[in-house]
Amino acid sequence: MPNVNVLDIKGNKVSSLDLPESLFAVEVNEHTVYEVVKNHLANKRQGTQSAKTRAEVRGGGKKPWRQKGTGRARQGSIRSPQWRGGGVVFAPKPRDYSYTLPKKVKRLALKSVLTTKVLDEELIVLNDLNLDSISTKEAKNVLQAINAKNKAYLVVAEANENVYKSFRNIPNVEVVVVNNMNVYDLVKHDSLVMTEAAINKAEEVFA
Template sequence: MPKVALYNIQGERIGEVELSDDVFGAEVRPDIMHRAVVNYLANQRLGTASTLTRAEVSGGGRKPWRQKGTGRARHGSIRSPLWRKGGIVFGPKPRSFKTTMPKKLKRLALKSALSAKTRDNELILLDSLTMEAPKTKQMVTILANLKANKKSLIVMADKNDNVVKSARNIPGVKTAYVNTLNVYDILNHDFLIMTKEAAQRVEEVYAG
């Protein structure tokens, strides 16, 4: 079972925690993680881009000039794609980019991402993370104490508005809860900061 150091918000090592081998010590599968990231990003796309075809642009009801005798190229409409302000050929139309992924593969991808962070010593466990009031300066100090000044994902077990508000204005820092955790966010941040309670919740949900 992987053992991870436990810290307090002052950055002091206060102990060690044994984590589940099934969740934090699983085989790292880059192929499955890649599939999960592609699935996540595809589902974030709105698919609202839209262009007008020659049938939808205004104007062009009559032939601009007669077919023969003018010396110019023959045209049937001023809204042909060849013309300025004409219709768009094969342009984007509203569509859904949504893709699906089997639940078992999603779980496997998340375990792989958590195990990769543990293996690379990029998982930081906190005994607790509570704040009496939203203070960005205090959160900056906590991250500095933990030597996590790069992009960091803070994962909590329960809703904590003070922590969320304290972290949201810090560039590169994002907060999440156990039920909103995803592979993309884990891999997109340099450090994964979890409270001890959050790690236990993750083990309860994803073990087995």
């Protein structure tokens, strides 16, 4: 069972915590992580790319020159793909790129990333994360005190307006509630900061 130090927002050690093995000590499956990240990016695609085929380009109805006798290659339309201004071969059209993955695959990928964060010593556990007021300066002081890296992913048990608004102006820092935690964001950020309450709730939700 992995054990980590628990810090306060000033960076002082207040206790230690045994992390649940069901989340933070599983066998890492890199392929499922890859599949879930690929799925996340595919689902974010707008799918609005569009180009015209030769049938949709305006003009080109007349044969540019006679079939034989000119010495040039035969042509039927100035809107063929090889012509400047012509249509596109197999032109992309608006489509939906999204697809679904089994829930078990997503769960395994999440557990794999959480385990990796522990193994790489990128997990920081706080006893609590509360700010008296909305203050970006105070939020920066917290990150500096706990030695969080530039890209930090803060996971809290419940929505907190002061915390959310304090951290949202800091580049590459994101605050989410446990239920909204996802594999792509975990991989993208260098430091994972979780409160004790968030870890307990994560065990209830994902274990």
